[in-house]
Amino acid sequence: GESVGLHLPTLSVQEGDNSIINCAYSNSASDYFIWYKQESGKGPQFIIDIRSNMDKRQGQRVTVLLNKTVKHLSLQIAATQPGDSAVYFCAEKYRGYSTLTFGKGTMLLVSP
Amino acid sequence: EAQVTQNPRYLITVTGKKLTVTCSQNMNHEYMSWYRQDPGLGLRQIYYSMNVEVTDKGDVPEGYKVSRKEKRNFPLILESPSPNQTSLYFCASSHNPAGGTYEQYFGPGTRLTVT
Numbered sequence: 001g002e003s004v005g006l007h008l009p010t011l012s013v014q015e016g017d018n019s020i021i022n023c024a025y026s027n028s029a030s031d032y033f034i035w036y037k038q039e040s041g042k043g044p045q046f047i048i049d050i051r052s053n054m055d056k057r058q059g060q061r062v063t064v065l066l067n068k069t070v071k072h073l074s075l076q077i078a079a080t081q082p083g084d085s086a087v088y089f090c091a092e093k094y095r096g097y098s099t100l101t102f103g104k105g106t107m108l109l110v111s112p
Numbered sequence: 113e114a115q116v117t118q119n120p121r122y123l124i125t126v127t128g129k130k131l132t133v134t135c136s137q138n139m140n141h142e143y144m145s146w147y148r149q150d151p152g153l154g155l156r157q158i159y160y161s162m163n164v165e166v167t168d169k170g171d172v173p174e175g176y177k178v179s180r181k182e183k184r185n186f187p188l189i190l191e192s193p194s195p196n197q198t199s200l201y202f203c204a205s206s207h208n209p210a211g212g213t214y215e216q217y218f219g220p221g222t223r224l225t226v227t
Contacts, residue, residue, distance in 0.1 A: 008152075032214055034214060034215065036218075041221075042220060042221070043116075043202050043204075043218030043219050043220050043221050044155070044202070044204075044216075044218045045218070046215045046216070046217075049214070049215065089154065089155065091155075093214055098143075098162070098209040098210070098214075099145070099157055099160060099170065100157075100214060100216070101157075101171075102147075102154045102155040102156075103154060104152065104153065104154040105154055
């Protein structure tokens with residue numbers, strides 16, 4: 001719900017702009033990464049994933065970039081729309097484990 | 113429709129009164145998990161289950177119990193709720209991660225308030 005957005009970093013963009021949401025992950029041994037979108041009052045929804053043997057992966061209007069050197073992950077959203085307004089979470093999977101560790105999230109606000 | 117359902121969606125209770133939050137999925141997923149979400153802390157895993165009768169602790173298991181008697185159901189039990197368990201709870205499911213997929217499907221959430 002709306003309380004999830006408290007204390008989160010916020011990115012504000014205009015409709016039609018490209019958005020870039022960043023995520024610093026913690027474990028250099030992580031071998032899988034995933035982005036989720038959470039709209040107000042709903043559960044997280046899968047956007048895109050990437051394995052550590054890749055640098056880039058593209059989906060529909062979204063691109064995930066992985067920089068293992070600096071342990072950085074980014075989600076690029078092309079032609080951002082008001083419906084993209086949500087909290088975005090990255091998550092990592094440590095090698096040898098089967099569970100995901102989630103980041104704290106970034107709120108994306110898109111103005112018409 | 114493929115989905116994860118949780119009940120109740122909202123619950124206000126008092127300290128010490130046992131409660132159960134149910135979770136059910138209709139996708140024949142092996143893996144199920146419970147998370148709590150708190151402002152500023154993100155999603156933290158409580159318990160997970162790789163398959164029927166197999167459960168493991170996540171990052172914040174204290175004060176919670178789970179069971180996995182059937183593949184589709186994964187209830188979360190609070191034997192003696194306390195105010196610090198006031199939170200937004202999510203159930204999630206996925207195919208067996210050993211198959212290389214970790215995409216989890218989340219339920220709509222249960223907002224629990226313990227007074």
